[in-house]
Amino acid sequence: MPKNNKKPGENDPEGYRGALRERLTKEGIRTWSKVRITKGEAIYDGLLLPRSQHTSDNYVTLKVDTGYNLGVLMDQDTKIEMVGYQKGHYQLPHVDVKFKKELPNVTLLGTGGTVASRLDYRTGAVLPAFTPEELFSAVPELTSTVNLTPKTLYQILSENFRPEYWVRTAEAVGKEIEGGVDGVIIGHGTDTMCTTGAALAYFLRNLPVPVVLVGSQRSSDRPSSDGPRNILYAATLAGRENFAEVVVCMHGGTSDSYNLIHRAVRCRKMHSSRRDTFRTLDDIPLGKIEDSGATWFKKDVKPRTSREDFHVDAKIDPRVGMLYSYPGMNPDILDSMVDRGYHGIVIIGTGLGHVGTDMFPALERCQEEEIPVVLIVEPLFGYIHLRVYETGRDMLARGVIEGGNMLPSAAYTKLIWVLGHTQNINEVKTLMQTDIAGEITQREGPRGFLLLQGVEQGIDELLKRL
Numbered sequence: 001m002p003k004n005n006k007k008p009g010e011n012d013p014e015g016y017r018g019a020l021r022e023r024l025t026k027e028g029i030r031t032w033s034k035v036r037i038t039k040g041e042a043i044y045d046g047l048l049l050p051r052s053q054h055t056s057d058n059y060v061t062l063k064v065d066t067g068y069n070l071g072v073l074m075d076q077d078t079k080i081e082m083v084g085y086q087k088g089h090y091q092l093p094h095v096d097v098k099f100k101k102e103l104p105n106v107t108l109l110g111t112g113g114t115v116a117s118r119l120d121y122r123t124g125a126v127l128p129a130f131t132p133e134e135l136f137s138a139v140p141e142l143t144s145t146v147n148l149t150p151k152t153l154y155q156i157l158s159e160n161f162r163p164e165y166w167v168r169t170a171e172a173v174g175k176e177i178e179g180g181v182d183g184v185i186i187g188h189g190t191d192t193m194c195t196t197g198a199a200l201a202y203f204l205r206n207l208p209v210p211v212v213l214v215g216s217q218r219s220s221d222r223p224s225s226d227g228p229r230n231i232l233y234a235a236t237l238a239g240r241e242n243f244a245e246v247v248v249c250m251h252g253g254t255s256d257s258y259n260l261i262h263r264a265v266r267c268r269k270m271h272s273s274r275r276d277t278f279r280t281l282d283d284i285p286l287g288k289i290e291d292s293g294a295t296w297f298k299k300d301v302k303p304r305t306s307r308e309d310f311h312v313d314a315k316i317d318p319r320v321g322m323l324y325s326y327p328g329m330n331p332d333i334l335d336s337m338v339d340r341g342y343h344g345i346v347i348i349g350t351g352l353g354h355v356g357t358d359m360f361p362a363l364e365r366c367q368e369e370e371i372p373v374v375l376i377v378e379p380l381f382g383y384i385h386l387r388v389y390e391t392g393r394d395m396l397a398r399g400v401i402e403g404g405n406m407l408p409s410a411a412y413t414k415l416i417w418v419l420g421h422t423q424n425i426n427e428v429k430t431l432m433q434t435d436i437a438g439e440i441t442q443r444e445g446p447r448g449f450l451l452l453q454g455v456e457q458g459i460d461e462l463l464k465r466l
Contacts, residue, residue: 013031014051020059024060033084035083039078046062048060049061058073106235112154154168158188161195167316193269201437201438207246207302207310211247234259242304244305251275260280263280265409266280268380282444284298284445316420320343323346323347343419345373346373352385352388352392353377355395360394375400376406382444404439404441405440
């Protein structure tokens with residue numbers, strides 16, 4: 001065993017507690033020690049990491065040669081020995097950042113998403129790398145792509161976003177656009193990225209430059225982190241491409257070969273952990289971007305335009321709720337929302353957009369009190385049709401508003417925005433059934449139902465074989 005020259009108390013096994021800490025200390029094993037763990041026939045070689053303070057007492061955390069972290073349960077039959085020592089350094093190196101006149105100017109607004117980051121091994125939390133030096137160090141290709149200025153709006157988990165945060169974000173985007181930037185990136189947690197994007201698509205009227213939402217599905221300490229590639233492609237889109245819409249730019253496949261460009265109002269996160277989790281539903285993406293540049297799949301992509309007519313219209317009424325219809329749903333849920341002063345409700349209905357007939361009295365109450373109820377479909381693909389079955393016709397008679405093929409995030413944010421402008425039930429109905437930002441498509445294209453999106457190289461051949 002290599003000699004341990006540490007002073008008492010120096011580099012004790014950081015984060016480890018109880019009997020395991022005593023065992024490591026007795027063996028002379030400290031944080032950043034190279035260790036070999038033998039567990040039955042399995043052998044694990046790696047670097048002993050400072051452990052998260054939230055980890056169970058009887059686990060050690062190793063960084064193995066593949067670059068991944070590994071947790072190993074230390075029971076009485078598990079052997080551990082120290083074979084070396086290597087101090088870890090996880091601060092990003094300093095890089096001198098100089099703006100270049102020939103490059104486009106892009107602002108990155110941070111809201112809590114960690115598109116570039118480093119790991120805090122004490123807590124296990126991912127910390128954002130958000131100074132220009134940190135970003136250019138993490139993604140050096142940015143130095144020849146754009147002049148990127150990062151600004152922090154707030155640092156919150158995306159599930160804690162509220163409508164007022166959408167307003168503040170829109171106002172911040174508006175300020176940057178009025179200041180002359182060539183594009184804006186919004187670093188955002190992936191869980192509610194499409195909801196924020198949908199809200200911005202309504203709030204940012206006559207948008208003259210791109211607004212690109214981007215995040216990371218994998219943390220920065222993993223070799224498979226998608227953050228650097230995502231932010232590079234987002235910066236290229238925002239600074240160099242000729243379009244002016246609110247989009248989500250994330251991995252399109254399992255490799256790092258390309259990202260897809262999704263309209264935020266038609267985008268949904270479809271998998272909890274895959275890097276290619278985002279999909280355009282009931283349509284195909286606007287396009288894709290790879291190292292050679294962007295390829296556009298749709299002809300209705302809005303180009304960059306003059307800033308003269310641009311304005312932020314973020315009047316909202318946040319007293320909107322959303323219900324998911326299910327068998328046995330009790331109408332008192334809808335009644336309670338009326339009792340608590342909700343001004344509008346989105347219901348995700350089954351099939352073509354139905355709810356159980358038990359809900360009819362509650363719908364009648366909403367109709368009497370002129371509280372708009374917007375129906376969209378649970379299947380995610382396809383349109384609401386309330387004139388096919390008797391139940392649907394009965395719902396129409398009770399004032400339900402058909403929501404076309406809007407996705408839940410698009411319908412919810414749109415009703416909040418519409419009610420901020422009018423409480424007149426007829427005007428609300430007209431606006432909710434009018435396509436404002438691409439949230440309602442006139443028809444489902446021939447490839448609208450392909451989860452593989454129908455745009456990847458080789459997909460036609462693959463589908464033929466299937």
